[in-house]
Amino acid sequence: MITLENVTRKFGTFTAVDNLSLTVSKGEVLGFLGPNGAGKTTTMRMISGFLMPSSGKITVCGYDVMENPVEVKRHIGYMPEVASSYNDMTVLSFLNFIAQARGLSDSVKEKAVERVIDSISLNNVLYQPIETLSKGYKRRVGFAQALVHDPDILLLDEPTEGLDPNQKRDIRTLIRELRENKAIIISTHVLEEVEAMCSRAVIIDEGKIILDDTPRALLSLSETHQTLFVLIPEYQHDRAQTVFEEMQQIVLTDVRQETDGSFMFTMHPKERQSMTADVVEALHRQDIKILDMYIEKGRLEEVFYAFTSTDRELKGSAG
């Protein structure tokens, strides 16, 4: 539903988005990750028609953004990063204005506004001027504004920024409900969010796509992916240590005594695949008791750091 072909965007001599190509289809929730200034917002602004690309082609629902911007905008719900509403209006009058400006007929409009008010729980603040609302409520009004015409495409620039944990959860649930017949792009810094609601994660840096995969696949790139933690009772820890050291497939990285005397062994598989079954079997054979055990899925944060920051330092020192 969204296609970017070799899109470049320059601001003067600065290249914000560099020859970027991307396709997002219906049903996908794409998490757009990247450090500040990576080009996330610029990319979203270009898809929304707010900015024109310097070169390249963007198609949304079959319409070219440059040739047919109004038709493209009709299909998009866009929640900008800042100031997505008129502060001097009340919540209700603002949503009515957006619905009308988007060309909804009166009967449809009423239902549509009612629907977003319910789904985003804005009932308590309908008649308040937006400037008097808390940051969280303002963001929600911005979200409501993007949803009122039930668009095929949702572009959300840091939708959960400034929300409290409960509100974040509500928004996440809502996005999960919405995703079936829409294409959604969410830019965010909150990596756990990507795991929670995205079907695909794209990391960009300096205007280029660095990684593009499912969140799970990205997690497997994490250094701590498949790290195994095993808790062994104190009286058996010597034997356990021998067992672990004899196993070829793993590296024992840490042994630590807990406050209750038991020992926590941390180990890492050499081949990046799960060694859990083997470890359990080996311990079982020696009649060693396992008090507790867990496996690290990996941390998106680490992947993010590994692919964006070190890269940048290297480039910095090279240049």
Add this chain to the structure above:
Amino acid sequence: MKALGVLTKREFAGYFTTPAAWIFLMIFVAISGLLTFYAGDFFERGQADLQSFFLFHPWLYLFLIPAVSMRMWAEERRSGTIEMLMTLPVSTTELVLGKFFAAWAFVGLALCLTAPIWITVNYLGTPDNGVILMSYLASFLIAGTFLSIGSCLSACTKSQMIAFVSTMMACLLLTFLGSDTLIELFSDVATEKVMKLFQSFGFLIHFLSLTRGVLDIRDLLFFISFSSVFLFATVIVLDHKKAV
């Protein structure tokens, strides 16, 4: 076209959410009245017309119109709401016209509020109401032209202050173009032809000719085409800013 109405309505209502609008209306009515009676010698002239009232309108607009037009786009840009506005499925032309018509209607409202002076002059004597109506039209047109200039300059900047000052200077220049002072100043260096050309772009000449009650299509066309040019320029500026 439906969207245009919606946009205009919101913009117009937007003026009244701050006390600034009410202050503007009060100042406009008060100063236009004061100028008429004190500077314009309304009573001493002993004539049942509103010449002394309309004479000051361009000068009053010079200060008041930039105050209305400065926020049109500069404020949207500064606060960031322009992003939401420009991702609505409406053309840039509709956005520009929406804001312009709202501002024009607002100034029109200010003009309507001066009706008491028209009632007064009708009570005191028997003025030519055709001329007065025409003068109101002239005043409304010159206000619209100033607003279109303000719209264009407001679209160029994030700062309302810059928008205000530049609009005032631009309008001042255009008003002065046809004035006797300027003609005298340049009479030595410029040929008569150049002066005539200059004069034909002067707002004051066209304004005064309309307020005399002479409905010259050329004067009407002058203001309408001038406004159109600047509104079109606003569209170009806004579209250009998307690309740079």
